[in-house]
Amino acid sequence: MPMTFSVLNLQSPFPNSSGMPWSFHNLIELEVKWNFVKKIIPSSELLQLQKLEKIHVKHCDWAIEVVEALEEAGRNRNSISGHGFDEPSQTTTIVRLSNLTQVKLDNLGSLRNIWKSNQWTTFEFPNLTTLYIYKCDRLRHVFSGSMVGSLLQLQELHITDCDLLVDVIVKDASGVVEEESDGKSNEILVLPHLKSLSLYYLRCFQGFSLGKEDFSFPLLDTLVIKECPTIRTFTKGNLATPKLKEIETRFGSFYAGEDINSFIKIKQKEFSDNWDYD
Template sequence: MICDSLQRAQVTGSYWSFCQYPTKIMISECDALSSLIPWYAAGQMKRLQELDIRSCSRMREVFENELMNCHNTNNVDEGSGAGTSLTSLPLTYSTTEVAPQLSNLKTVVIYECDLLQHIFTFNTLKTLSHLKQLKVKRCETIQVIVKEENKTSSSSSSEEVVVFPNLETLELDCLPNLKGFFLGMNDFRCPSLVTLMINDCPKWVVFTSGQLETPKLKYVHTSFGKHSLERGFNFQTTFPTSSKGMPSSFHNLIEINIENKEDVGRTIIPSNELQQVVKLQQITIKSCYGVKGVFEVVAVEGSGSRESKTLVPIPNLTQVKLDNVGNLKYLWKSNQWMVLEFPNLTIVHIHHCYKLEHVFTCSMVGSLVQLQELHISQCMITEVILKEEEEEEECDAKVNEIILPRLNSLKLEDLNSLKGFCLGKEAFSLPALDTLQIKDCPDITVFTKGHLSTPQLKVIDTDFGMCDPRKDVNSFIETKLEEVCINIITYSSFF
């Protein structure tokens, strides 16, 4: 009878007696394997540089580290194709474990191997001196990347420091049972690590129970965005809703990057986390249909007064880009007790948000002193860009003139319901505006009902081409509406 290990070698057509030769191994959709590298070949992998395993549903371990029990081991056929008999193995082979020799291994990719519970054993780490990339994705049962050795083994002593001198990229993605990279007490050093992704790992606890040194690593990427390392690696790796016992992910959030996600909440940043997003710099959301708002501001009666509102600054946010967020109704809402401020917001681009009603409100526009680009397109029900407060007479932000001192590019395109930039009577001053585009906005009647100053604006890009704004934008819009009406009447007279 042949050992299971040798049988698996025959099934895949792999002659592991020649395993010292390949530099690259790629295996995909092979359900016959319960382990990839058999125990008798583990010590001969010195030339292997790239290992890629995908969709092997029965694989339980990558490197077989225990000699499997089998009957009649002395009857292994030396001509069976495996080319090895148990009696002919070198004396240096252990009957319990063979540490793989992986000194040239540079890239490891493991994808959709649902029975794997770990990738390496601790004893294997010593040979991974050239490993540059490690990517593990969509493995249902994996709990750790590196498995601890037996507690009695001296090889996994907590005093031993593990060094990955060349590891640059580590990606752990969609691993629902992953608790950590290594749960032992050993210290880890990754002096070359610059890219770390820990994405959709809801049971994540810690990278390692020991110390971790990553001098070149600046951020951690998760399903929600990019995080700073101010408080280490112990935070949520899924969308930061509520998670008992796990610190909030908002306190070290640098960037929000969400794309093609159906499980995002109705609001990206809940009201109870507004004070935590002090580091947030960028928001990018694409194709997330469940999102109805970006910043949630819940009215809590008694938390403030109309004479003294609570001002909540989002101090470092510079860029907001939203594309194809079909159910988005608002970006940010203020109320009579609380106002959001965006003192460093520079760029706002919004496209294909069909249910968006408006962009800014009266109370927050005074904080937009750094806004430079405002581009809005294909938002079908947007009637105004700047909305007046619902109780205009009690609006704290109501002033005689609204100034956007740095706004230089304003593009409004394919807004079927747009009636104007603002329908209030406040005067507007846009001293830096030199690019104005208004296209496919059939319902627009006025830019603003108040006085408008645009001293740097020379031309307007419209459906009619590049046009001279003449006295001001409002008079230009009125003139064009008159021309359109005359053309319609003239055209109708022919029929």
């Protein structure tokens, strides 16, 4: 029977073997709030969470990671066919949470990683549709480059008041997001269902992606960028947004045109010139 699990003021949302004999195979919704745990979902519990649809974490000041990546020992122990773990090579395990659709993160002051890929683990969320991030001041990035290809259903991404956030997609160890051109044609990364992207009060934000890849958002029709004073560009590569007509900014709504990157540079220059004049 599917179930919802809410955790309040406990040491861990997942008791270990010495605690109560919980089973989370049917868990569909996890809510954790006002908790002192550092890692919300430890790697040892990933096998049990293949039915998980929603994650909501709020006011957990000690949390540094939401989904913990597997280390080598855990990877070897948990790699079981048919349970969301695939091993394409001897070095990397793909952890796929196929039913996860919604993640909300609210007031996590110490959060450094939501789902950090490492040399042993790459995460995939093929049905994630909605991601809300609010006031996670130590978070610097959202997705690693190797995760982008799995975000086939992502529709809404809203990020607000995260002081140290630099970009949404960061280069990872796989080299998916390259910082330097190697002379080859750029890869095109597609978020096929992304419709709404909002970026508010991100004082260190420099761009959606600072790598060289080209991006395509074929359904994006809402883009809000407000109070992001250090933004330099949206993407360094080319960007296709055929349905986007307007960009909402602190100065009002403006026609997006065909080149968001040029628009951002022009508006930033206007802002700098006005600031210098004042």
